[in-house]
Amino acid sequence: MFTPIALEAKNLVKYFPTGHQGLLGRPTKELKAVDGVSFVLRQGETLGIVGESGCGKSTLARLITRLLDATSGEVILDGKDITSIKGRELRAVRQKLQMIFQDPYSSLNPRHSVGQIISGPLEVQGIIPDGGVKKRVQEMMELVGLNPEHYNRYPHEFSGGQRQRIGIARSLILNPSIIIADEPVSALDVSIQAQILNLLEKLQQELGLSFVFIAHDLSVVRHIADQVAVMYLGKIVEMGPSADVYASALHPYTTALLSAVPVPNPKMRGASGRIRLEGDVPSPVDPPSGCRFRTRCWKATDLCALEEPALADAGGGHLVACHHPMEASERAGKPHSDR
Amino acid sequence: MSSQKPVLIVENLSVSFATPDGIVHAVNDLSFVLHEGETLGIVGESGSGKSVTAASLMRLNNSVTATSTGRVVVAGVDVLSASEADVRRLRGSEIAMVFQDPMSALNPYYTVGYQIAEAYEVHHPEASKAQVNAKVLEMMTKVGIPNPAQRADEYPHQFSGGMRQRIVIAIALVNDPKILIADEPTTALDVTVQAQILDLMLALQVENGMAILLITHDLGVIAEVARDVLVMYAGRVVEKADVEDLFEIPTHPYSWGLLGAVASLEVSSRGHLRTIEGTPPSLLNLPSGCAFHPRCSFASENGSRCTTETPLLVQKGPKHSFSACHLPVERIVEIGQKVGN
Numbered sequence: 001m002f003t004p005i006a007l008e009a010k011n012l013v014k015y016f017p018t019g020h021q022g023l024l025g026r027p028t029k030e031l032k033a034v035d036g037v038s039f040v041l042r043q044g045e046t047l048g049i050v051g052e053s054g055c056g057k058s059t060l061a062r063l064i065t066r067l068l069d070a071t072s073g074e075v076i077l078d079g080k081d082i083t084s085i086k087g088r089e090l091r092a093v094r095q096k097l098q099m100i101f102q103d104p105y106s107s108l109n110p111r112h113s114v115g116q117i118i119s120g121p122l123e124v125q126g127i128i129p130d131g132g133v134k135k136r137v138q139e140m141m142e143l144v145g146l147n148p149e150h151y152n153r154y155p156h157e158f159s160g161g162q163r164q165r166i167g168i169a170r171s172l173i174l175n176p177s178i179i180i181a182d183e184p185v186s187a188l189d190v191s192i193q194a195q196i197l198n199l200l201e202k203l204q205q206e207l208g209l210s211f212v213f214i215a216h217d218l219s220v221v222r223h224i225a226d227q228v229a230v231m232y233l234g235k236i237v238e239m240g241p242s243a244d245v246y247a248s249a250l251h252p253y254t255t256a257l258l259s260a261v262p263v264p265n266p267k268m269r270g271a272s273g274r275i276r277l278e279g280d281v282p283s284p285v286d287p288p289s290g291c292r293f294r295t296r297c298w299k300a301t302d303l304c305a306l307e308e309p310a311l312a313d314a315g316g317g318h319l320v321a322c323h324h325p326m327e328a329s330e331r332a333g334k335p336h337s338d339r
Numbered sequence: 340m341s342s343q344k345p346v347l348i349v350e351n352l353s354v355s356f357a358t359p360d361g362i363v364h365a366v367n368d369l370s371f372v373l374h375e376g377e378t379l380g381i382v383g384e385s386g387s388g389k390s391v392t393a394a395s396l397m398r399l400n401n402s403v404t405a406t407s408t409g410r411v412v413v414a415g416v417d418v419l420s421a422s423e424a425d426v427r428r429l430r431g432s433e434i435a436m437v438f439q440d441p442m443s444a445l446n447p448y449y450t451v452g453y454q455i456a457e458a459y460e461v462h463h464p465e466a467s468k469a470q471v472n473a474k475v476l477e478m479m480t481k482v483g484i485p486n487p488a489q490r491a492d493e494y495p496h497q498f499s500g501g502m503r504q505r506i507v508i509a510i511a512l513v514n515d516p517k518i519l520i521a522d523e524p525t526t527a528l529d530v531t532v533q534a535q536i537l538d539l540m541l542a543l544q545v546e547n548g549m550a551i552l553l554i555t556h557d558l559g560v561i562a563e564v565a566r567d568v569l570v571m572y573a574g575r576v577v578e579k580a581d582v583e584d585l586f587e588i589p590t591h592p593y594s595w596g597l598l599g600a601v602a603s604l605e606v607s608s609r610g611h612l613r614t615i616e617g618t619p620p621s622l623l624n625l626p627s628g629c630a631f632h633p634r635c636s637f638a639s640e641n642g643s644r645c646t647t648e649t650p651l652l653v654q655k656g657p658k659h660s661f662s663a664c665h666l667p668v669e670r671i672v673e674i675g676q677k678v679g680n
């Protein structure tokens with residue numbers, strides 16, 4: 001708890017205009033992609049953010065890294081809100097905050113050599129490191145497990161996992177302190193996923209990095225995160241120390257999400273306490289009143305439609321936004337408890 | 340295991356593609372049997388030949404550059420050498436397929452009801468309009484689409500990803516096929532929707548007794564639904580086992596790596612994910628001997644055999660597992676017991 005704060009998000013909101021243009025040329029509706037998200041990332045720690053497709057994870061990542069402008073809210077870095085800074089100040093922030101993307105195929109320019117790609121951020125920032133650009137790039141390649149002799153090769157000559165290493169090397173070249181990784185292993189095979197996850201852990205330890213790690217795969221996040229936040233329709237519905245969230249999920253949605261992950265152990269097949277959610281996620285243009293999860297929640301009551309539950313501490317820094325959180329007895333027989 | 344009737348027999352199937360860079364050996368000497376009502380899983384990494392195998396079973400690798408050898412027998416017909424009319428008769432009625440991307444399997448310009456009806460009429464030209472309509476509603480209800488009468492008139496883009504996959508399943512099953520090939524049917528879906536679709540497929544299987552060939556790269560999905568499993572690597576089956584045996588005592592070094600690399604929900608394994616070093620080989624230029632040898636940490640235990648001699652798929656260990664590896668059986672069992680759960 002006394003670890004210093006690396007980054008803080010306060011009530012971040014992003015609405016995208018959508019629908020037909022109205023009389024005055026204004027969009028008629030808003031898509032509420034991120035709707036009031038707050039969290040604290042501590043130095044040297046990993047905050048995992050999970051949730052299903054469309055819940056706003058990538059939008060959140062883009063708000064934090066200033067690839068998108070927030071509708072409202074703050075992102076505090078070194079005691080300062082960075083949501084409206086510009087020019088030189090923004091460039092300085094970009095040096096500290098780097099992003100790794102999901103798709104190792106489309107996020108690298110096919111016409112640039114690996115050396116050019118990895119050194120790109122140096123060029124943007126106008127930095128010439130001691131010993132020269134090439135030396136620095138080759139150090140980075142070495143660090144992420146690429147052969148430094150492949151400096152002049154092109155992305156198509158590398159496999160998916162190697163391309164993701166190129167992306168990681170690029171994100172590290174400016175010595176950032178914070179990395180926002182948006183589904184960095186989702187497009188990779190399991191054996192390659194494991195290589196990249198192990199690499200990220202190693203880099204975190206060696207370089208003291210803080211990570212925001214986004215995934216829709218709960219098992220991947222569990223492996224790497226200290227804290228985990230679960231999102232549903234633009235909001236965090238549960239957040240806390242990973243061990244707590246995984247062992248005793250409080251929000252019905254988290255419980256359902258955990259329950260839906262296939263367990264790589266045939267003996268667990270058909271384990272009791274399996275929860276199957278019905279239906280689909282509602283549209284973020286017109287989210288349900290009160291609790292946004294209520295249309296799929298088996299515990300919903302009238303109160304849930306009337307009043308939005310606030311994200312509140314249920315003890316030990318384990319936050320949940322629910323009028324009727326899960327009780328220990330309801331989780332009995334759940335297949336994912338710690339052994 | 341084999342008391343039931345075989346519905347699909349694959350013998351020595353090999354598929355290669357001629358490309359400007361050379362010949363891609365996508366599937367090499369693959370054999371297996373699928374029985375009535377059985378669920379066989381095929382698992383392997385990207386490029387291991389899973390989809391090419393699936394497509395061969397319905398003779399869909401029909402590009403001029405593709406060469407297929409071996410036999411694929413469905414309802415007494417060799418799919419690879421049969422006439423186009425015979426293969427068309429099998430498709431849909433004996434063997435049907437569900438793909439990863441439901442959007443590519445549906446025509447965006449026709450209503451979903453029309454597309455289900457069309458699939459039915461191919462094999463039931465005599466059916467009346469009323470019969471066809473009743474069938475469409477029956478199928479939509481079966482796959483769990485609410486308000487089927489109303490939604491039959493909607494277009495694919497009006498459905499969510501999970502609902503679209505339900506429609507694709509309705510189309511695949513409308514003629515009551517004996518074999519359903521599902522190539523990564525849930526990979527594009529969220530986990531909660533994946534669970535719904537897998538449940539649905541299994542429920543429909545119980546209802547009509549079809550055999551399912553489920554292709555996936557997700558060992559979790561395999562563990563949840565398959566009864567028997569083929570593990571593929573570089574176009575070959577490297578292990579063939581009952582699902583419980585595979586997870587209890589895996590018998591191939593590649594399976595050991597795959598199982599170790601799964602980031603499981605069950606145990607937090609921070610910093611201890613075992614990995615398989617390196618990357619899958621190029622199919623243009625397969626490594627000599629055992630194709631896995633450049634990534635295998637046990638290759639050195641067998642002298643030069645791993646680099647010179649392709650291992651055959653033979654029975655290994657106390658269970659009825661088959662694997663293609665030169666390691667002595669005792670060594671395989673020793674390590675397999677440590678890796679398994």
Ligand SMILES: Nc1ncnc2c1ncn2[C@@H]1O[C@H](COP(=O)(O)OP(=O)(O)OP(=O)(O)O)[C@@H](O)[C@H]1O
Binds near residue numbers: 056
């Ligand atoms: N530029 C944009 N304009 C309009 N809507 C957008 C834009 N970017 C994202 N959205 C919408 O905002 C919502 C959140 O999208 P976002 O990409 O953040 O989700 P996500 O959680 O990253 O999903 P996934 O797991 O599929 O990557 C979605 O409904 C999406 O369609």
Ligand SMILES: Nc1ncnc2c1ncn2[C@@H]1O[C@H](COP(=O)(O)OP(=O)(O)OP(=O)(O)O)[C@@H](O)[C@H]1O
Binds near residue numbers: 386
């Ligand atoms: N028409 C084709 N021409 C040339 N090569 C092909 C063709 N179709 C497939 N291949 C190659 O055959 C190999 C096996 O491909 P396949 O699609 O079966 O892999 P897969 O196991 O299904 O992988 P994934 O998990 O990525 O779907 C790949 O190397 C692929 O590039």
Ligand code: SF4
Binds near residue numbers: 251252299322324325
């Ligand atoms: S607030 Fe109500 S509807 Fe929302 S998750 Fe809790 S019980 Fe369910």
Ligand code: SF4
Binds near residue numbers: 591631632637645
């Ligand atoms: S045959 Fe040799 S290289 Fe292949 S898996 Fe067995 S030990 Fe490894």
Ligand SMILES: [Mg+2]
Binds near residue numbers: 057058059182
């Ligand atoms: Mg995203």
Ligand SMILES: [Mg+2]
Binds near residue numbers: 389390391522
């Ligand atoms: Mg495939």
